[in-house]
Amino acid sequence: MENNIFNIQNEQEFAETALTVFKHQFKNNKVYRSFCDLLYIHPSDVKTIQEIPFLPIQFFKSREVVANLDFVEETFTSSGTTGSVTSKHLVTDINLYKESYLKGFAHFYGNIEAYTVLALLPNYLERKGSSLVYMVDDLIRKSKKIESGFYLDNLNELAKKLIELDKMGRKTLLIGVSFALLDLIEMQNFKLKNTIIMETGGMKGRRKELVREELHTILQDGFGVAEIHSEYGMTELLSQGYSKGNGVFETPPWMKILTRDTEDALTINPSEKNGGINVIDLANYNSCSFIATQDLGKVHKNGTFEIIGRFDNSDIRGCNLMVL
Incomplete structure (x- = not known):
């Protein structure tokens, strides 16, 4: 089954x-x-x-x-915030998760090998047990691109890499939490033509919460892109929904x-x-x-x-x- x-x-x-x-x-x-x-x-x-x-x-x-x-x-x-009770999802068959996120990504975006995957997920990398980091880490490896990887605090290097890859016409996916994407565009403005910007939500107390329309407008201006993509997932799930713009999500079958x-x-x-x-x-x-x-x-x-x-x-x- x-x-x-x-x-x-x-x-x-x-x-x-x-x-x-x-x-x-x-x-x-x-x-x-x-x-x-x-x-x-x-x-x-x-x-x-x-x-x-x-x-x-x-x-x-x-x-x-x-x-x-x-x-x-x-x-x-x-x-979770300090002292709060966190959710635990016990996974007895990790291959089901792998099959779900790989087939889910392919359903919406095609073969992962077509992309260079850059990840800006600092708050998730600071703790163990993140299902998002597990997925993105595997997507990075499956992309088979030497430039793919996680960027924690080295925003300068990430900015250079983004501009370089985009100028080369390489299909690039930048996936990151909202506050870190905002930090990046405050440091540098971009005009990206071949890059998908995907936010995974979350200010995590680092910044004032913004409504989605406001956040996406700021990110669109900062990255020079027409749409901001989003991922909808959570610890307790093994599948993700994706939005290619306007905050409207689709789910895999x-x-x-x-x-x-x-x-x-x-x-x-x-x-x-x-x-x-x-x-x-x-x-x-x-x-x-x-x-x-x-x-x-x-x-x-x-x-x-x-x-x-x-x-x-x-x-x-x-x-x-x-x-x-």
């Missing part, structure tokens, strides 16, 4: 596979089973993906969310975004209505594929989605009985 998820061709196949994965996780994931039991929901009651219960993401902070007893090959952890009613966590919204972001990530076969995040957003009729903010703790309603 795990390998079939990457062969999904249409909505019907997605729905059928998701329902099969739900049954598997209901049976084998103790945390998820307890959660479903609290809601009095059994697989025999569930006929559509909208009826599947979505596990609140906070459970990854307090429980081991796994759907088998296999050896844990990798543990991904979320970044094995991932789907729904929104839930902010007052009733068990009700799925119709298209175009703002709500809490629920993610179906079928690559999460060995943990939980159905996650209720703390992001707020909107799903369009064509399945693309936008992130419009986050819940603060006082906004989370309807999940109280499940937060242990």
Whole structure:
């Protein structure tokens, strides 16, 4: 089943596979089973993906969310403020993650070997267990370009490399956190023609938070590009959504975004209505594929989605009985 998820061709196949994965996780994931039991929901009651219960993401902070007893090959952890509890994603088959991000990248951008990959992810490199660093490190190696690599504090060298590669007409991907990209363009202005700028979000307390439109306008001006791309992923997922501009994200065929009613966590919204972001990530076969995040957003009729903010703790309603 795990390998079939990457062969999904249409909505019907997605729905059928998701329902099969739900049954598997209901049976084998103790945390998820307890959660479903609290809601009095059994697989025999569930006929559509909208009826599947979505596990609140906070459970990854307090429980081991796994759907088998296999050896844990990798543990991904979320970044957190000092003293805060971080999420832990126990990965029992790291090859599923690799297949997901490599096929996901290829789905949207083509062969990684066509790119030089430059990474500006200082705050992620300062700690262990980042799923983003794991992915980008592998993309750097898979690009097979001598210039590909991580840049931590050497912004001068990165600026020179960007200009040099762009002048040579080399397809380049610069992937970085928002505050570090802003630091770079404050040091130097660019006019890039062959480079994709991809932000992964996050000021991480280093700068004032900006709304996406404002951030993207500043980055577009600073890098001299028409669009700013974005990556949407998190510690608790094994798949990513990508935006090629305007903050509108798409998902690969094995991932789907729904929104839930902010007052009733068990009700799925119709298209175009703002709500809490629920993610179906079928690559999460060995943990939980159905996650209720703390992001707020909107799903369009064509399945693309936008992130419009986050819940603060006082906004989370309807999940109280499940937060242990």
